[in-house]
Amino acid sequence: MRQLFWADRGQSLSLDHRVDEGAVSACMGAARLGSLQTSGAAFTVWLQLRGSSWVEAKEGKFRLHRGEWIAFEKESRPLVQAGRDGLCIGVSLNAEALRTLGELADCGLYAGRGRTTRHEARVALRLWRDGAQPDSGTQSLRPILLHLASLQRELLDSVQRCPGRSRSRKRQVFGRMQRARLYLEGNSHRVVRIGELAELANFSSWYLSKTFQSLYEESPQALSARLRLERAAQLLRDTDMMIGEVASASGFDNCCSFARAFRAHFGTTASRYRDAAAANLPPESAKSKGDSRKTSAAGRT
Structure with a gap:
């Protein structure tokens, strides 16, 4: 059994008490400031087709841009808020649907995020529309499951490297x-x-x-540090926040520790990085500019 849930033009929906017990999956969508929160009893996958959306879940807060997908385990209960021009579609899968995938392709679905090609996004939309039809049977679930598995195909090698006898x-x-x-x-x-x-x-x-x-x-600590610095770089590019505010919003206790970490990672200062971004120049140009100033100063001495 399949169900369809759609939140549009500022509408807000929660699936906690709306999904029938016999439904193996549900097709979902949020558009134009619509928001939808999924049940905690299902695995969910979301794909951004247009604009952007914010997603809040037990794992944190995420920004989805066009062509990006994100998947959550049970109990995550993600809340998807579409942007003003955003369109985000998703599917909710229960344990029976995941077992079906294991039988079809001998693989599973995992939490994570990634990007799709335009072709993959078009196929996903077509399969989503087919599955959202009121008269769609259980057979129509197979193409959706196989396509979702194909979006995560790059993860298969990683699964094999995990410890475990089985x-x-x-x-x-x-x-x-x-x-x-x-x-x-x-x-x-x-x-x-x-x-x-x-x-x-x-x-x-x-x-x-x-x-x-x-x-x-990469260790968890190293990944955390890199993600925080990449967040800082994004804030420098896309906002007018002061550098001290950027440091605080990226989890740094003070500007000095932020400045050292940012320069070590990007090879330039935060202010030069912002200047290069404002001029639509690659970050390397900011680094080269800083190095040339050092060389000139050394020559004068």
Whole structure:
């Protein structure tokens, strides 16, 4: 059984008490300031087709732009708020639907985010429309499931690298690691403690750190720091916030620690990075400009 939920023009919907118990999936959509919150009993996947949307979930807050997808495990209960010109479509899948995918393609779906090509987005929209028809049967669920699995095909190699003697154990570990990674992405405005990630993934801090490093070739602390600096760079490009405000909004205690970390990562100061962005120049030009000033100063001395 399939259901359709649509929030448009500022309308707000919650699926907690709307999804029938017999429904294996639901097609969802939010557009033009519409907002929709999914049930905590289903795996959900959202795809941004136009404009942008904000997504708030247990893993944090995310901004979706055109062509990006994001997936959440059960209990995440994501709230999707479409932008003024935004259009975001999604599907909600229960345990039966996920088992069907395992039988069809011997794979699973995982929390995370990524990008689609234009062709993939068009196919997703067509399959979503087909599945949203009132008379669509359970057979129409198969193409949607297989397409969602194809969007996550780059994750398959990572699953095989996870510790575990059985395939099911590897998938379980990878699913928890993906959720921990998503949590870091959704909390790029602050420092995330290892204990938070361990509690979320239901692993010890030691096991999570070791597995995370092995899987993503980057420690949770290093990824958190990089995401915070990338957030700072985005704020410098897209807002008029003062540099001190950017530092605070990116989880840095003071401007000095922010300045050191930003220069070490981008090779230039935050102010020069902003100047280069305002002039539509690549960040490397800001670095070159700073280096040339040092050279000139050295020559005068």
